[in-house]
Amino acid sequence: MIVMKFGGTSVGSAEAIQQVVEIVRKYRERDLLVVLSAMSTVTDSLREMAAEACGGTEPSSSLSALRKRHDETIRALAEGEERNRALEVCEGLIDELSGILHGITLLKELSPRSVDLVSSFGERLSVVVVSAALRSAGLSSLPVDAREYVKTNERYTEAEVNFAETERRLSAGLVPMVSDGRIPIITGFIGSTDEGVTTTLGRGASDYTASLVAGAIQAEEVWIWTDVDGAMTADPRMVEDARVLKEISYLEAAEMSYFGAKVLHPMTMQPAVKQEIPIRIRNTFRTENGGTVISSRTFEAPLGVKAVTSIDRLCLIVVEGTSLSRTPDTHARLFKTTAERKTQVIMITQASSEHDICLVVDEKDSQGTVRALKKEFRHEVAEGSLEEISVQPDLAVVAVVGGGMKGTPGIAARTFGILGEHGVNIIAIAQGSSELNISFIVERNDLQKTVQLVHASFGLGEDGDFE
Ligand code: ASP
Ligand code: MG
Numbered sequence: 001m002i003v004m005k006f007g008g009t010s011v012g013s014a015e016a017i018q019q020v021v022e023i024v025r026k027y028r029e030r031d032l033l034v035v036l037s038a039m040s041t042v043t044d045s046l047r048e049m050a051a052e053a054c055g056g057t058e059p060s061s062s063l064s065a066l067r068k069r070h071d072e073t074i075r076a077l078a079e080g081e082e083r084n085r086a087l088e089v090c091e092g093l094i095d096e097l098s099g100i101l102h103g104i105t106l107l108k109e110l111s112p113r114s115v116d117l118v119s120s121f122g123e124r125l126s127v128v129v130v131s132a133a134l135r136s137a138g139l140s141s142l143p144v145d146a147r148e149y150v151k152t153n154e155r156y157t158e159a160e161v162n163f164a165e166t167e168r169r170l171s172a173g174l175v176p177m178v179s180d181g182r183i184p185i186i187t188g189f190i191g192s193t194d195e196g197v198t199t200t201l202g203r204g205a206s207d208y209t210a211s212l213v214a215g216a217i218q219a220e221e222v223w224i225w226t227d228v229d230g231a232m233t234a235d236p237r238m239v240e241d242a243r244v245l246k247e248i249s250y251l252e253a254a255e256m257s258y259f260g261a262k263v264l265h266p267m268t269m270q271p272a273v274k275q276e277i278p279i280r281i282r283n284t285f286r287t288e289n290g291g292t293v294i295s296s297r298t299f300e301a302p303l304g305v306k307a308v309t310s311i312d313r314l315c316l317i318v319v320e321g322t323s324l325s326r327t328p329d330t331h332a333r334l335f336k337t338t339a340e341r342k343t344q345v346i347m348i349t350q351a352s353s354e355h356d357i358c359l360v361v362d363e364k365d366s367q368g369t370v371r372a373l374k375k376e377f378r379h380e381v382a383e384g385s386l387e388e389i390s391v392q393p394d395l396a397v398v399a400v401v402g403g404g405m406k407g408t409p410g411i412a413a414r415t416f417g418i419l420g421e422h423g424v425n426i427i428a429i430a431q432g433s434s435e436l437n438i439s440f441i442v443e444r445n446d447l448q449k450t451v452q453l454v455h456a457s458f459g460l461g462e463d464g465d466f467e
Helices: 014-030 042-054 060-077 080-107 112-119 121-136 163-179 206-217 250-258 266-274 329-341 363-376 378-383 411-421 444-457
Strands: 002-006 032-036 141-144 183-187 190-192 198-200 221-226 247-249 279-283 292-295 307-320 345-350 356-362 388-401 428-431 437-443
Touching: 002 014, 002 206, 014 032, 014 060, 014 121, 032 121, 032 163, 032 206, 042 060, 042 080, 042 112, 042 121, 060 080, 060 121, 080 112, 080 121, 112 121, 112 198, 121 141, 121 183, 141 163, 163 183, 163 206, 183 206, 206 221, 206 266, 247 250, 250 266, 250 292, 250 307, 250 388, 307 363, 307 444, 329 356, 329 363, 345 428, 356 363, 363 378, 363 388, 388 444, 411 437, 411 444, 437 444
Parallel strands: 002 032, 002 221, 032 183, 141 183, 221 279, 247 292
Antiparallel strands: 190 198, 279 292, 307 356, 307 388, 345 356, 388 437, 428 437
């Protein structure tokens, strides 16, 4: 059995869904289970509708646009009985949504719980559309509402899955459908609490649903169909000769996504990783490409490095003081402060002199975080034991990633050597002891040049078996 997940753009129009139909037809014999996102932009627009309703205005024009888009897509793809049935189901869903939005308009109140209910309609609609298209093409499929199977806690908008119960339900419910020769078309992203209240697993979480399904039914592979060719050696907008990586390990994929490459969020892979199920990333619109396989086994790149990734628009917050080494609770208080603000700390460095601690954060978090830190450490700053909490703006982090880096000497030397030769100044450096990546901070202005230089110096653009 193979679990195939199609993202928002892959189901975003009648033409795209036609591609999905062809893909499903092609791999039909392998026993498929399909997980879908909402049609592209639908989740955003549902959330906007909910917000508008909360402000007291009925979002009538957005609602009719939503109705029209699903309606027209069904008419373009399905015929006869299938078409009528799907139109009717969608109509019913939109009426239900309209009632909920009306309620929000009257109450002028929007809880995370209601946001989840409203957001759930995107996937609930897309499975009806795609299933109708498949059936009209003679492929026996049926829409499946994941809320019956994916059980979560009540942390609305980012609910946590009850794995044991979810796995049990998914395998008991879905495997018989596949054995009966049908293709379940499952809503990604959504689940429900023990009481049956609708929840969502976080934005972009359809990948997670796919991985949950795969883990539960012990699928051979998960295929994530999207609009890119796979994981790449670098961002192709920055590096002309960036290439698709044929194979990477789970760990490499995780490192790459932490550092800005749009691979798969590590959490979404977890259920598949646990069972060592390979995950394949493929392009719905370029099926001739094999994509990237992410698994526990992978080749080692000749120089140990597989990719150079980066995150732009960052700031460095520097906490400086002679007394840092003497006040062991400084770190605890520092991270308590960032945690309370929900500031994501992208990188941390501290030299062993313990004279300063550097935190790398997103530009948009920097002012607020510095304010909070100044408040937390106001006494230390007043008495002079902390000299300064300052910000350095306009930075970017670059990460050199590869499983083969572990124990391979010379990677840092090569990286920093080439940058030194070209006058790129390195502001801070970090390497986790996993040795899967070396990350460092440069000025934004140097970002593209840095990525290009490192990409070239490790020969990542060159042909060879390492694609
Ligand atoms: N439709 C949801 C979102 O936009 C889930 C997904 O696309 O994976 O966040
Ligand atoms: Mg999406």
